[in-house]
Amino acid sequence: MVKTSEYSARNLSVLEGLEAVRKRPGMYVGSTDSRGLMHCLWEIIDNSVDEALAGYGQSIEITLFADGSVEVEDNGRGIPVDIEPRTGLSGVEVVFTKLHAGGKFSSDSYAAAGGLHGVGAAVVNALSSRLDVQVIRGGKVHQLSFQRGKPGHFSDQGKPRPDAEFTPQETGAEVAVVGKAKRGRTGTKVRYWADTQIFTPEATFLYEELEQRARQTAYLIPGLRIAVRDERRLAGTAGEHGTHEEVFQFDGGIAEFVEHLSQLNPVTDVWRLHGEGNFTERVPVLDSSGQAHMQDVERTCEVDVALRWDVGYDTKIRSFVNIIATPKGGSHNTGFEQALTRVFRKAVESNARRLKAGNTRVEKDDILAGLTAIVTVRLAEPQFEGQTKEVLGTPAARQIVSKVVADRLSEILQSRKRAEKQQVDALLEKVVAEMKSRIMARTAKENQRRKTALETSSLPAKLADCRSNEVENTELFIVEGDSALGTAKLARSSDYQALLPIRGKILNVQKASVGEMLNNAESSALIQVVGGGSGRSFDLSEARYGKVILMTDADVDGAHIRTLLLTLFFRYMRPMVEAGRVYAAVPPLHRVEVVNPGSKPNEVIYTYSEQELHEVLDRLAAEGRKIKEPIQRYKGLGEMDADQLSETTMDPRYRMLRRVNIEETEKAEEIFELLMGRHVAPRRDFIISGAEELDREEIDA
Template sequence: MAQTSSAYNARHLSVLEGLEAVRKRPGMYIGSTDSRGLMHCLWEIIDNSVDEALGGHAQNIRVLLHADGSVEVHDDGRGIPVDVEPRTGLSGVEVVFTKLHAGGKFGGGSYGSSGGLHGVGASVVNALSERLDVQVDRGGKTYQMSFRRGEPGRFADGSRPRADAPFEPFTSVSEPEVVGKAKRGVTGTRIRYWADPHIFTPDAQFKFDELVNRVRQTSFLVPGLRLTIVDERRRPGTPGEHGPVEETFQHDGGITEFVDHLAVDGAVTDVWRLTGHGSFTERVPVIDAAGASRMEDLERSCEVDIALRWGVGYDTNLRSFVNIISTPKGGTHVTGFEQALLKTLRKGVEANARRLKAGNDKVEKDDVLAGLTAVVTVRLPEPQFEGQTKEILGTSAVRQIVAKVVEKELSARLNATSRADKAQASLLLEKVVSEMKSRISARQHKETQRRKNALETSSLPAKLLDCRTDDVARSELFIVEGDSALGTARHARNSDTQALLPIRGKILNVQKASVADMLSNAECAALIQVVGAGSGRSFDIEAARYGKIVLMTDADVDGAHIRTLLLTLFFRYMRPMVEHGRVYAAVPPLHRIEVVRRGKPNEYVYTYSEAELHRRLGELRDAGESIKEPIQRYKGLGEMDADQLAETTMDPAHRTLRRVRIEHAEAAERAFDLLMGSDVAPRKEFIISGASHLDRERIDA
């Protein structure tokens, strides 16, 4: 006991003083102690390596997820300094990993622009790690230093490093140890750490998919940088489940390729690149050689690089970055971008108002952002963020710089004289005006299509058979195919809660039609009018008149096609209904088996697939039941009696409904674009490649 006490001296207190605050309040530094916080720690280490690449000192970064739960990050940058920092008397490695607000990113000496800005990333990760090892290649030597929960020392490792290996803290002098030789001219840093289980929740883990997305994103933002991920954990449900998996990313085209990767809809314009720079004066505190602080005006430069394109859809996909750090909640750079975008396109519409038939209505921000995919990046030294998690840029001068660059560059694009540029500018302005008109039309629909009471007149379509209830949660709208099905469904429904809207055959394929074409189509307009919540960006799910939308089409190929067209309309223009799980597909039976009962009414058994039909027939015959031939095969809903339709398809007590969900919006977007879009070649390839798997018996011919 006495030996332990003598080994604990004042020097340890000075090392742990700042890091103890991190361990006591980790949420202040990494947001949370679950998987999100664990991933944030990894981003801090990776971003330090990326900063070396931004400065032109690194070309390769490698991330390894080890089977023992640790993670390792390699880079071929300059390597963390190992010499003594004069103020503290500690090596550069120890300063970086044990001192908060320390590093080479203050004052702009070592890094013109960087992702790690507050000097706390590496030290916070060290404080929250059970063990951290760092190796540095510099000057022909390999140096190593280890830490246990922020304290430097040595681990007595056996054949491989372990977090629970015996640890001996340094008591007098701490400095990186030379553990090998590095090849001449080779430099770099390797960091491996084990997250502290006392800090993070038991279910916290590194998410491979999230890591891949972030690394891919970084490869777009730093052209030419090669990033590799290796997963050795063999986690069930991951790509490396059956063995180590490796993925490498390198994109020399930068954010132009990033926009191409993000965009999923058909193009209205090519990817346009808007670049420029500006300068501003910032008053900041500066610490002189004597340690005194004074305010000083510094001249700052800000580089702006934006890639954007408009597509035929109405969703906006805007990604913003400051020195490769994602700012998901925006900031001054995004504000300046959107303001300049609106101002420039308003001018363009006003200058061509007569040709575009824009009228006196004003273009709004939502009209301009509809269908936009954009990546907005700015680089500047020491940007001001709101909090360590860096989700919002706060440097006010950036707004005006970005706005000037966008206004100048975009105006040049819109006023270009080449035939290709003029055609794209014309298509863009037509799209903006079309979005403006659809927004106004949707607002008018929403204002007039509230549920009417008995004393009000209704402008709903005459073919709608509405229900009586005013309770949206209980109400259901059945969209039925054709008048014959409507006639049967009219008698089968519960008129208190179930409304019917017939459609005539196959509606417009809205995936490759314009907004104006969609609104002018009678069937689409009627459906949007009946739902009563608007369309597109102005859709308000709180105003929807029905709690459930049920697509009730025939159980054949044509019915499936009509259902797909309807789902395309909902996905494209009323997506919140799908996202909230309020769109369903009815499941009508395919067959009716009539079981003969002597002295009793015959019994009817319904089946919903060929496999189920054969199984039930086998069961009935094995039981000695007599079956009336032929077995009825329903070609359409109109072939059913009202009682049969109610029992099998409409009565909540007996029916089966399939809820339509969007588990992965981007994958769903790609699927809709493949199957319903205007590009024929990929769809033809999909049909040909899947033809061998088709059950020919399912085709009605």
């Protein structure tokens, strides 16, 4: 094939209408996998949410059908069905076929809305093999269908399907009336089939994301009812065995949202910070003839923030603009964090002597530790960066949010009310403790280096360190008790295996404060030996060992100690877990010695559960082989000989390790708080609910 270098106007392509969307779908929805599929769904849902936000709807129902389609129905005002004068098309056809068209370019219909660019519904329509719209207005039910963006009607027999015969509609035709509606009833129902020519075969609607988004929206609009139904019966989902439905409706708003996200031990109550500010913005305004001219417009930015601190160090800040999530932040997030830093620095400086804070200034990270916050702003025509609306760009929002947060938070911190004053004192002490912890961790990391045999070591005396300096090849065994330590010293390879004994059950750091954790001998020794620091200042590159292996007894107490150790790693050294460098040793429960005839040495088989023991015994009996009685049952690691411990638990050639993974961090947070947290009632309910599943015969006493 010969390529020509000619380049003239005839080489230019002009994509009309929705062709550009089908040609470059990633520009509008990000990708053509499940992420893009979910973005299309958000566009349709957000249109219904905007109706509720404007006060015209109280219910949204979302249904995932088994044929791959999805339906969103609301009881808002319904899309206009009359003819739009400039285009000569019905309102429904304009919304679903024209880019940059809709009711959100002025404040006449929506004072504040998430949809701003007028492309959402049209993009979804362009990327669907079929889309059906049903509008209830004026006592009538109107219906219009589209095939890959072209309006018309499908002649269905039975269930609707994308491959049914399609008849295009004449341009400018009215929307067909297909029935009557009850008096006073209005709303819109949209059902669509994503186009398999556009989206990848593995693209699917993710129920967990939909559930999370529905819950989040219900928190942001108090009183709104959102129902989600899944009729797909997909394996591995909640609706695997039948239709699954969940309903979300919350009257507490973002304060209840904060309580949902923050399930640890609270230091403060949920504080609400309200306020608003005005600003002038120069924007293009359309006149009656459709021409745009620049005009100064007075805007109002409403700010509503809910926040609470707990004893941990994790930070959860969720920000929203007109209930649209901005996961990458923006000017409102910047203003919020600036106000926090300014107010807390002033408060700590004013109480420096009582708090023993010295002359060191608190940093933003010290204040954000343990904070859960919902930051919401409402304003007309916010400036977003791109159609995905992940970053707010409106410059004035930063100053307004900063002033509102600073003024309201200062009032709380200076309150003379007894309850609030106690919480403020506890919070300031926590912030100063975080500051001191940060300074201590930085100092420790600056001084931390592996010591050789010729140097004095500042590490705990009970640490039996290894000789190798190659971090990726070294292993730290955390051993339960001194008796196991003695055996482990004989069983280990001192070139690359280090041992750190712990006595009994360490501090439950899920309940303890940062100061209590650092003052605990076992916890502080473990953090010092691992070497990467603690909390948000943990530096994985400074960790002194490639693997940390929890080697506890194979009994209930050993499991409890292992859980306490995992809680410490999860709470204060999480990067080690996320990097897959924390393991649990798997010591055997039984030692079966099989008698061999003649002078041949006996064979030894180790088993790791009662079930495995019985299976081995049954197999040996079937083979006619004898075993030496009694079968040895290990009650603890200290009962093993050094060669047995090495062979079964420490020697990489033979041992078995379980790597600790964090696949779902938020769910792990909930489980750790449930099992190890300060609140007893949820733990008791959990134990009682699972009591019926317990088989007494399986308890190895």
